Amino acid sequence: MRAGKLTGMDRRRVIIEGVRPEVDGGRFPIKRVVGETVAVEADVFTDGHDEVSARLLWRHEKQRNWRTAVMEALGNDRWRASFGVDTLGSYRYTIEGWVDHFKTWRHDLEKRLAARQDVAVDLLIGAGWVAQAAERARGADAASLHGWAERLRAETVSQAERSTLALSEELTLLMARYPDLDHATRYAVELPATVDPVRARFSAWYELFPRSWGSEAGKHGTFRDLGERLPYIKELGFDTIYLPPIHPIGLTRRKGRNNAVTAAASDVGSPWGIGGAEGGHKAVHPELGSVEDFRMFVERAGAEGFDVAIDIAFQVAPDHPYVEESPEWFRQRPDGTVQYAENPPKKYQDIYPFDFETSQWRSLWRELESVFQFWVDQGVRTFRVDNPHTKPFGFWEWCIGRLKARHPELLFLAEAFTRPRRMYRLAKLGFSQSYTYFAWRNEKSELERYLTELTHSDVAEYFRPSFWPNTPDILTEYLQTGGRAAFMVRVALAGTLCSTYGIYGPAFELLEHEPREPGSEEYLHSEKYEVRSWDLERPDSLRGFIGRLNRIRRENPALHENRTLRFHFVDNPQLIAYSKASGTPDVRSLNPYGDVLLPPPLVPPPGSADNNVILTVVNLDPAHTQSGWIEVPLGTFGIDAARPFEVEDLLTGTRYPWRGAWNYVELNPRVSPAHVLRITQASISDAAED
């Protein structure tokens, strides 16, 4: 119940509710990248017949003053305005609404005049509103408004003449500058928005084990060696090179090849078995080079346009210096040993997890934050975080929050393959990108359902998916059994469904598909436990296909974002079809009861410079040619149904003349299992006019 005492708050007649976007009542920020707009909607209304006005307020955290934009009424009490974000870091936005007496009066006057009523008294009332605004105004505007008030009151002038003045645009604009905000309602929450670099939304990752990139087969690779191989990765078209942990690898209980419980003397161990005599999370594995070598590699890659991402895995090998220096960060077992990692009945005695319930949790948290800072100081801007869901959620919010406050350009990719709530929570807490279930979504219906959740529910406000067809831990059954076409299908899906994606190579482009044992998703001869040597020049390599795919991605802005994604009907369950369009993906109307009301994406007219519509069709069956009829939403794409239009397969360069909504597609997986079609109409009509 409300308290009995009446305060000024109670005089606020305007209600603001149903604000979108908003994550958990403003507890967490929405995410955007530099250059995007934030379209904000809300229900704004009051009692009675009075009209309301509303405005959007926003500011960057470093700015003191709010900027404002007038909100536009969409009907049914829904209002909208947008703001652009051009600076990295944190923004706040909120909404103000007020009863607008002058606007009400002005509209009523129009109705009275239309009904030919006497408006003598009404003009006096209007003059009163203008005179009140004059009191709020200053300088010339104040004098001007006083003048307007006088003119509306001038009984020597006819009602008709004064009414014309009253309805003039000049007065309307002047009055709008001095609203009566005395009893305005400010939405109770200042909603946060995190603005990241563009690569948070659009990037293509290439994961590799540097030790396999030595100057000759079998020789342990170094950062210098890897620097020499950048042209290969450049040709593949990736922009982010992601390295598994680069730290010294423990010796005690080191795992051998194929995860053998005991390692041979020559075995190099797993990069995730972090820490040894040479150091821990702030050191570089000596065989890869020095910290200086690493810094030079980051610089050299940066000069070539690459971002280098490193893996941060908060766990230690028994040899890690932390074990001796800070035993209080680990749980002791009753027999005096240190608690190793377990997932009963499985035991991972080569790994010690941190005990986040330790009484010394504060020093632990601070040390772990300093690990990130150390690598930031070496030039790293992007971190892939290993198993973040096995560390407390509160730690990530604190740690990422502090790091991003100092370095808003940092990105964090959450490697959490766990239940949906936990994955979404990590994204809310600050992770910039997230791994997904994509690797295991093979059927058309499951892809459609999953992508709709990711791109057209509130999840899209805070969770940026990254699609990976494979990782060093994930060799899916589809890839194991589907042959070369299966690899093409999966990378084509990843790269066109999701603006951020990645592969683990060269295993991927070289079609590595043997599991360690039947039923396992582990690779046979996994690079996790040994140095591999890859024949990058193999003729069956997918390097050409992937290079084309990445070039198409770069050249077509439609593929730089996910919110315009929509699926189209094909009359064959093995064919999936979907489109993305450049435009204004943020303009979408959500009603406050949770439904997503999707307006068609606003596509610039075909032929205009901004128009970019990419329609992808993929044959999900890697074994057989599949064909079908696809329904093209002509209206949504702005295509004139009466005229032919052209689709060009950007993968092959082939052009097809299409006409009308229904068109035939046929995909032979042995040739190319996907069409990535750019739609144009103008070019055909131009040609027809010749």
Place this chain on the structure above:
Amino acid sequence: MRAGKLTGMDRRRVIIEGVRPEVDGGRFPIKRVVGETVAVEADVFTDGHDEVSARLLWRHEKQRNWRTAVMEALGNDRWRASFGVDTLGSYRYTIEGWVDHFKTWRHDLEKRLAARQDVAVDLLIGAGWVAQAAERARGADAASLHGWAERLRAETVSQAERSTLALSEELTLLMARYPDLDHATRYAVELPATVDPVRARFSAWYELFPRSWGSEAGKHGTFRDLGERLPYIKELGFDTIYLPPIHPIGLTRRKGRNNAVTAAASDVGSPWGIGGAEGGHKAVHPELGSVEDFRMFVERAGAEGFDVAIDIAFQVAPDHPYVEESPEWFRQRPDGTVQYAENPPKKYQDIYPFDFETSQWRSLWRELESVFQFWVDQGVRTFRVDNPHTKPFGFWEWCIGRLKARHPELLFLAEAFTRPRRMYRLAKLGFSQSYTYFAWRNEKSELERYLTELTHSDVAEYFRPSFWPNTPDILTEYLQTGGRAAFMVRVALAGTLCSTYGIYGPAFELLEHEPREPGSEEYLHSEKYEVRSWDLERPDSLRGFIGRLNRIRRENPALHENRTLRFHFVDNPQLIAYSKASGTPDVRSLNPYGDVLLPPPLVPPPGSADNNVILTVVNLDPAHTQSGWIEVPLGTFGIDAARPFEVEDLLTGTRYPWRGAWNYVELNPRVSPAHVLRITQASISDAAED
């Protein structure tokens, strides 16, 4: 960003989110009635492999201590528990979750034993958890837990034996009594629930103008006269008698018959033109009787089982004492007159609205609250509030909040026929029931869509719909043109779709259908402006049909609530079919992303005393016989598909043997446009066994 300082809060590893039911983050209460249960769901999870436990906490506002219930895991991090509400007033509920080390340990032990591992150290670890619980326990439990810890540690006893002890139910239950809540997470909000009398959910209203119920035709009726006619209303089966304003009616600018601008001397005026020399909102119109007569009528009706609702319309006639006593509550026009009601270009010079923006708003609010209190003191418990959407929302929250704090049994029906957001907001602020758009929803598809929003979205948590086929202001085109069958259709829909409904009579049962002019929804010779005399004995009266309908409603618990409503397929767009079932309507699973996941209603087995399934089929076409095949969801209703079952039309008493999912229905509107079918299977099988 999070502040840098680390506090104990940061150690809380459990996350609680996605709590349902919850209205606007707990800003507004959910609504229930005495005897219902509140099923609460939430996502509760933590990092890593540890298991969590959760409990629901609740208390009545008058209780100091929380009561608790263990929450049950539904899978995928979703948890549920329920509590019953047996006391009027306000409840609070919230959720606690914690990392349950003993539960984790116990499950891990099971896995280790299954894998035949050595568990010597594990038993010592478990003994540690038990010993810690012993420290939290008191008295006998503490001693007992210490004993258990000792036994788990006893190395002289075999691991197998100690493991059996460790997994015993006795220890599990004992440990569950002493959870480690040191770092438990309490959900940030204590969510409110308003508990109303049962009639807030289930009631049947009859609106009448007492002045037309005089002892002889043409004579102004009194409360005494009305008291004599209670048997008629009783026979109709209504439980709430609702009276338009009962106050003195103003003379100045009084409206004449059919809303004529000038009244004849004999014209009685509109009851909504409140206030005159005889008094205002705390007085009774002298021709109806005295305040004492009114109080006696309320008592007499109460003795007959009726609740008497009165209309509170916060507006005044120019003669109302307030105008002279408190001119500051009204807006003055520049010409010195009082601002009358307007909806430009329409003017209502016989009505003055209150100026809620007056500087004397506090005294105005207090006076208006005192009007309700005055009538509460005369025995009124139910108020129909006229046009609440033309008074500030904040006023209603304050006013209803204060009144319900003193008198939690009060009900308020909002007469707001306005835009959806405003209607829903009034319900959130405290109105117990609300008028709806039902009167204008005629087509099957629009009825299905509207009812789904009202009963299966979050709206159902706070907005209780009341369905009215007519009101003194609303004579729909359907009723004007559809004949007697149209009235039967609309009252059957109202009474079976919605647990609370009402009619304005005797206009309704006597089929009054002439509009004041074509295209108008106003009645010709409206009782709003004149005394009518009704021939209640007319042979075409619907009194018998309505009486049967209300008896069916009373006798069938399925019709006492709305949340089990679901629509069924009929292959004829003129036939609408839907069912309600008694059971546990509150058990529904909502995922946090807004979808409603509807489990089938849990229906007690057919033939059991609690089983009550009502399937209604209505012919929406009042002019023609319509027939079709209806699909009966046998599984949902617990009907054995292999056996026949019986449906009994409770309106006619006819029984039909049905079998299988698809059954034929045919409705002749001249006979009866609706089936209200009770489904039973047991009776048929019993008969078959004879």
